Amino acid sequence: MNNHYLNQECSFEKVPKNIVKKNSCCSPWLNFFNQQSAEHQIFSLKQHDVLIFDANSTLYIILAGCLIVKKVFRNRKKIILNLLTSEDTFGHTQFASSHFYYEVEAIDVAQIVSIEYSTIMSICQNHHKFSVFFIDHLLLCSIKANRFMEIISHKSITNRLVSLLLLLSEHNGISQSNGIFLNLAITHRVLAQIIGSNRVSITRIMSELVQTKLISIQKKKVIIHDPILLSQRFFK
Amino acid sequence: MNNHYLNQECSFEKVPKNIVKKNSCCSPWLNFFNQQSAEHQIFSLKQHDVLIFDANSTLYIILAGCLIVKKVFRNRKKIILNLLTSEDTFGHTQFASSHFYYEVEAIDVAQIVSIEYSTIMSICQNHHKFSVFFIDHLLLCSIKANRFMEIISHKSITNRLVSLLLLLSEHNGISQSNGIFLNLAITHRVLAQIIGSNRVSITRIMSELVQTKLISIQKKKVIIHDPILLSQRFFK
Incomplete structure (x- = not known):
């Protein structure tokens, strides 16, 4: 079988x-x-x-x-x-x-x-x-x-995405010198699907998070440099 | 005490x-x-x-x-x-x-x-x-x-509200001759709060449901005349 x-x-x-x-x-x-x-x-x-x-x-x-x-x-x-x-x-x-x-x-x-x-x-x-x-x-x-x-309760797509990244960092994150590495090959299309958005919006928000140095991308996987800072920036 | x-x-x-x-x-x-x-x-x-x-x-x-x-x-x-x-x-x-x-x-x-x-x-x-x-x-x-x-996953507020009414009918409904009576004094403001909307939209959608005879209101409580029909009208 x-x-x-x-x-x-x-x-x-x-x-x-x-x-x-x-x-x-x-x-x-x-x-x-x-x-x-x-x-x-x-x-x-x-x-x-x-x-x-x-x-x-x-x-x-x-x-x-x-x-x-x-x-x-x-x-x-x-x-x-x-x-x-x-x-x-x-x-x-x-x-x-x-x-x-x-x-x-x-x-x-x-x-x-x-x-x-x-x-x-x-x-x-x-x-x-x-x-x-x-x-x-x-x-x-x-x-x-x-x-x-x-x-899903967040109305803003950015807040949903940040909230999802923080949840993934808790469950799939590996702590390393420059932050929490999300050991997960997850595409923008799938991220969009999970939070009820579209690929283009996810790509735009991810680029903004990279530009503001809150996250970076390493071999298609996300590193959150400071989850507390990221959380405070969006939810305080 | x-x-x-x-x-x-x-x-x-x-x-x-x-x-x-x-x-x-x-x-x-x-x-x-x-x-x-x-x-x-x-x-x-x-x-x-x-x-x-x-x-x-x-x-x-x-x-x-x-x-x-x-x-x-x-x-x-x-x-x-x-x-x-x-x-x-x-x-x-x-x-x-x-x-x-x-x-x-x-x-x-x-x-x-x-x-x-x-x-x-x-x-x-x-x-x-x-x-x-x-x-x-x-x-x-x-x-x-x-x-x-x-x-909450439904994007349309109407679908969210109908879905909530169906859930309440399962848990708080009393079967009577003209349908399922929701034995619950729940205001439009609270319905709005639960599904992430506002009171005005809820009042409008409830009126539409009453006009199309899918529900009726009895002493401020809802009667769903045919839950299966209501479900089919919105989710099929």
């Missing part, structure tokens, strides 16, 4: 299923699953790979990478619902509607674990430490979802 | 603390808390009462009513983050920042239970059935938060 179809009827993309070992030592999820001998699968997504979930009960855990969750209506209109990064989860409950379905798109390479929701609940039943870990995770998810909501 | 201050420094409003018994028979939360003799408080909010939570670790459970969650920045700018109805929870984790705090505003009378987060986690430790109940609740919350995100 070389392909992993999340929904046989609607799947847009075939997702290669590669067993990835490199994160298994450091992910608390995998530690729990291995301890409990719980059946799960690990696979990787390339940039722009899409997973569809509309009527399954599988929990997906992101080991690495960055993805956007979209609701897709029958008329093909798509709404961005959330931005997911490492340790986030999605698809954890039953969805059943003929009017819409959900999909996630990898905006950079990503590694994901999938596990049946029934398996998760059975681990919760037998392993109290996991229940508490899962509750803590879900509480954290609700805060992260609020953070994404904040981005 | 006649007043309940959620934050001694910032509290805008004094919230009368009345022990309310009428929901205790039907709320699974109260059943669990009573079973476990867990210390908790029940109090009621009037329309426009505000609770502030910026550095506490209390979980609030809504027994009845409808509230909006806002993030308030130091410059007093407010962002609406979520709309909460019966059985929803808020304030369940630590917040500590000098730049912002959170508040909830009752948009109609509401009844709320407060319980220390540490008490919740201790019930989880000792009472497995509660852990599973709490996990199911948190999973449901994430879906509900997505529904609110959808409202």
Whole structure:
């Protein structure tokens, strides 16, 4: 079996299923699953790979990478619902509607674990430490979802973009001598899609941020020189 | 003690603390808390009462009513983050920042239970059935938060308003012979605030919906005659 179809009827993309070992030592999820001998699968997504979930009960855990969750209506209109990064989860409950379905798109390479929701609940039943870990995770998810909501709540596109860059710096940032490096190959088109704008506006605002030395670009990736200054400049 | 201050420094409003018994028979939360003799408080909010939570670790459970969650920045700018109805929870984790705090505003009378987060986690430790109940609740919350995100994701104010009315009909609607009655005294100003618009636009769109017989108004409350038709008219 070389392909992993999340929904046989609607799947847009075939997702290669590669067993990835490199994160298994450091992910608390995998530690729990291995301890409990719980059946799960690990696979990787390339940039722009899409997973569809509309009527399954599988929990997906992101080991690495960055993805956007979209609701897709029958008329093909798509709404961005959330931005997911490492340790986030999605698809954890039953969805059943003929009017819409959900999909996630990898905006950079990503590694994901999938596990049946029934398996998760059975681990919760037998392993109290996991229940508490899962509750803590879900509480954290609700805060992260609020953070994404904040981005969209801004009326100004510049404020939305700055807010998104700050969120990405928290979740995907690597601290280095000249600031926080966003280790994420994300195009202006995708940034526009996330904040409900267009590529031309994103390119203009990014150029202004570069000119005012708040950010710089290194090998197509963003460096935020001083996240506190950037935040103060726009939100104080 | 006649007043309940959620934050001694910032509290805008004094919230009368009345022990309310009428929901205790039907709320699974109260059943669990009573079973476990867990210390908790029940109090009621009037329309426009505000609770502030910026550095506490209390979980609030809504027994009845409808509230909006806002993030308030130091410059007093407010962002609406979520709309909460019966059985929803808020304030369940630590917040500590000098730049912002959170508040909830009752948009109609509401009844709320407060319980220390540490008490919740201790019930989880000792009472497995509660852990599973709490996990199911948190999973449901994430879906509900997505529904609110959808409202804000629409660019058209009409679509936002229709989407909000449909969400309210699901959570606060009472089925009656001529449609779904929104049992909620919610002003056009508050509707405008929730969807990021102004009172004049809301009044105009509501009048259009009344003229096209999609909704009608009864004692200042909305009746949606056919939610499926309303949804199809705007989102298909």
